[in-house]
Amino acid sequence: MLKRLxxxxxxxxxxxxxxxxxxxxxxxxxxAAHHQHGTRKGRTLAEHLDSACxxxxxxxxxxxxxxxxxxxxxxxxxxxxxxxxxxxxxxVKALARDRAFLQEQLDLAGVSSLVKTDDxxxxxxxxxxxxxxxxxxxxxxxxxxxxxxxxxxxxLIGGDLFDLGIVEEKRIRKVENELTVAFARPSQLxxxxxxxxxHQSQ
Numbered sequence: 617m618l619k620r621l622x623x624x625x626x627x628x629x630x631x632x633x634x635x636x637x638x639x640x641x642x643x644x645x646x647x648a649a650h651h652q653h654g655t656r657k658g659r660t661l662a663e664h665l666d667s668a669c670x671x672x673x674x675x676x677x678x679x680x681x682x683x684x685x686x687x688x689x690x691x692x693x694x695x696x697x698x699x700x701x702x703x704x705x706x707x708v709k710a711l712a713r714d715r716a717f718l719q720e721q722l723d724l725a726g727v728s729s730l731v732k733t734d735d736x737x738x739x740x741x742x743x744x745x746x747x748x749x750x751x752x753x754x755x756x757x758x759x760x761x762x763x764x765x766x767x768x769x770x771x772l773i774g775g776d777l778f779d780l781g782i783v784e785e786k787r788i789r790k791v792e793n794e795l796t797v798a799f800a801r802p803s804q805l806x807x808x809x810x811x812x813x814x815h816q817s818q
Contacts, residue, residue: 631673631683631686631687631690631730632673632677634730635669635670635673635690638726639669639690639694639725639726639727640666640669642725642726643662643665643666643669643694643725644662644666646662646724646725647660647661647662647665648660648662650662650700652664652700656779656780656781657781658781659779659781661697661700663779664697664779665693665694665696665697667775667778667779668693668696668772668775668776668778668779669690669693669694669775670775671693671771671774671775671778672686672689672690672693672771672772672774672775673686673690675771675774675775675795675798675799676689676690676768676771678799679767679771679798679799681764681768681771684732684736685739685764685768687730687731687732687736688730688731688736688739688740688743689743689768689771689772690727690730691722691725691727691728691730691731691736691740692739692740692743692744692747692772693743693772693775694722694725694726694727695718695721695722695725695727695744696743696744696747696748696772696776698711698712698717698718698721698744699711701721702717707748708744708745708747708748709745709748712741712744712745712748713741715737718737718740718741718744719737722740739762739765739768742765742769743765743768743769743772744772746765746766746769746772746773747769747772747773747776766797767797767798767799767800768798770794770795770797770798771794771798773794774791774794774795774798777790777791777794778791788805791805792804792805
């Protein structure tokens with residue numbers, strides 16, 4: 617009885633808890649054996665999606681994005697490489713606009729519960745398309761959309777670039793450019809090294 621009461625009185629899980637407790641393990645179950653090629657060589661799809669998701673969780677929190685929107689950004693990031701999740705040769709735009717396929721991938725990744733409305737699903741679609749660049753000359757871009765979508769898209773794009781296998785200086789510059797858009801102010805990344813010194817007692 618006491619256990620039930622504790623469960624009833626427990627605070628709802630935050631988005632970070634949901635990710636690390638449920639979504640992240642699921643991504644590794646699904647994609648740990650999916651090896652990548654080219655500039656992604658040496659990292660599995662699971663590692664890439666995990667890196668990108670942790671990036672957008674951190675950046676969206678610093679940017680004070682509303683939790684409902686943070687959830688949609690996380691959901692989009694967890695499945696953003698739709699072309700790597702499909703067995704056919706369709707591009708990201710075509711796959712993102714296949715509502716049944718997109719919903720299936722959100723379900724498989726364990727993030728469908730984060731997208732609570734049709735508007736949320738539409739935001740997920742637009743974020744995925746913007747990350748791929750397919751919507752730049754697309755008529756659907758001119759439909760009404762949240763003015764913040766450019767900032768939110770930059771968070772996903774930054775997460776996608778964060779583990780790119782290119783020269784570090786170039787990679788960091790690309791990520792900084794996206795962070796500048798995401799935060800609407802100039803942004804820089806710094807590498808911090810921590811050294812642990814072990815003291816031996818005499």
